[in-house]
Amino acid sequence: MSDEPKKPFYITTAIAYTSGKPHIGNLYEIVLADAIARFMRFSGYDVYFQTGTDEHGQKIQDKAEAAGMAPQTFVDMISGEIRRNWDVMNISYDRFIRTTDPDHMAKIQKIFKRYYEQGDIYKGMYEGWYCKPDESFYTESQLIDGKCPDCGRPVEYAKEEAYFFKLSKYAKRLEEYIESHPDFIQPESRKNEMLNNFIRPGLKDLCVSRTSFNWGIPVDFDPGHVVYVWIDALANYITFPGYNPDGEDEPSFKKYWPADLHLVGKDIIRFHTIYWPIMLMALDLPLPKKVFGHPWLLVGGGKMSKSKGNVIYADDLVHSFGLDAIRYYCLKEMPFAQDGNLTYDLIIDRVNGELVNILGNLVNRTMAMTNQYFDGVIPAKYIDDAMDSDLINEASTLFERVSEKMADLKISDSMQLILDLFRRANKYVDETQPWVLAKDPDKRERLGGVLYNLLEVIRISACLIRCYLPDTGDKMLKMLSCSDNSMESCLSYGLLVPGTKLGESEKLFERIDPVKQMAAVEEYLANKPKSAAEAANVIAAAPAAEQPSDNTPDEGSYITIDDLGKVELKVGKIISAEKHPDADKLLILKVDTGEKIRTIVSGIAKYYKPEEITGRTVTVVANLKPAKLRGIVSEGMILMAEHDGKLSFVAPSDDIPAGGSVR
């Protein structure tokens, strides 16, 4: 080994918002970062991997209140839960940070003040339509009939004092930086999006303080203001490694900054490639080398959401399928720039088809043959012909080929290379037919050589597999009685020492029976206790949900018979229907409800053509407050039943005339 100091490599994930328990989509980013961090360490870099939680803001204040907790207690709980989830996934972060850390908060105040003093931040007015009872601002387009879209009460045009960051001042520099650093934004399509949609049209100044809530870092020179999310959250990347706003930076900061890679979801790439670089420019700091906006992990083809009820948690998956199976899935199934998909069926396919059949089976059969033919002792090297050199060549060049893919952040492709080697090795077994060689005493040397080659393939790939599936890689090395897991050992073929006794054989992955496993998953999910953090997710979802779900209602969610009486339902006949001229999803219906002909705008254009619903008998909510939808006033609502994207009218039979009441 050389005495040169290792090259530093600083990698971050976005920090997780402490509003509830993270789902597998959130975890995917962390696993991705972990694999990169482990690979860079393996490749000889001095890696600093930072992740953590973002803990301020109105939403958290609201949720804490809804949960009946003090905000700090609430974020302590959620942050702990998030960290526990990271740990469940075996994440090798070097530091887990929290934005409620006093040291961080003090630095943010200083940074904020410096911006203000240099004239990058000025005090202005946040303007909009304000609904007093709701304490919320709305834009012109959000208003309904000029009233609050939430509660329907009148709004007033109001201004709130706020500080703004002058982005325009740095826009030109940023544009030049992005153009002269083609690797800065990845994937490249995002780069064009940022330039064309945001930077070139002109950046609007960014609101960086609020007075309407107080769960945040106070602006020390202006009581009543708290720092709004951007500066607080993004600056974690510099405050924690040791940036010092008013003095000498800590050595660790000098070593690691600028960051080599910010790994973030594609939804927040804008903040990391526009606001964050500008904030750094204003501090005279160098910009991060690369920002990668990764795709999303979807569930069943759609985005995970609480209202859809398709949220999947990482710890549940790990419980049902095993840690490395889930890590493998996250890393292997996700393409570089396209959203990936997760279903139980796909997980089972991957595990059985690749981890069990290809990887596990090769290890298993190699171990079994070595045990059977050589009493579990590593036989002597014996290289014979072209058959061998092909395999050996593929194994010896594995690191180099994987490394190329990793440099481009093509994680899935890099793992495919490892899997391909195992496919090649399985083929090698068939080509050489050790069981035939075993029958001929003259071929004993050759038999030993074949097994030696296979064991070497396992050893070399195990070193690399440790970066992605740490437990699995370790198990493989242990079976080989090999303790050297260095990159150097991965580069040279033939390091296993003949005569060494192998370790105990162990199945790396168990085959999953799809039917049995799915039954077990359902049973587990139905019976497991809900953690407090998951409960917070439910609380979080509640204000948005219009109806209690179909669970047995608890006391609080019952309505009284009087409440029901408030809803006036009537039978109506659709007299005419036409498409809304200015909307894709809406139909404009004229509905006879006995007392009058109503105009009802309904969002069913995707499901029904106007002509096919004319004349239908339907159920109408008659006393619903009229609302303007895309410019047309709708007087009421048609009841529909919905399942799996299919709609059906909730309708009385056609012999009930218009105007009939519904009870």
Added chain:
RNA sequence: CGCGGGGUGGAGCAAUAGGCAGCUCGUCGGGCUCAUAACCCGGAGGUUGGAGGUUCGAGUCCUCCCCCCGCAACCA
């Protein structure tokens, strides 16, 4: 003309700089028995969403059109 992503054998995806359209799964047939009903070989299956154009040559470049998916506006 809102922004963006995408249409490739049954399914999911590849195809660096235009150059024989590949891979995995599934399916059909064969082989093998060391192995977790696994592994190996072979076959069938595609006018690359459509129509034009550039070119010796187009999945790839240009023009127009159709369809799907996110986000946004509009799900009362």
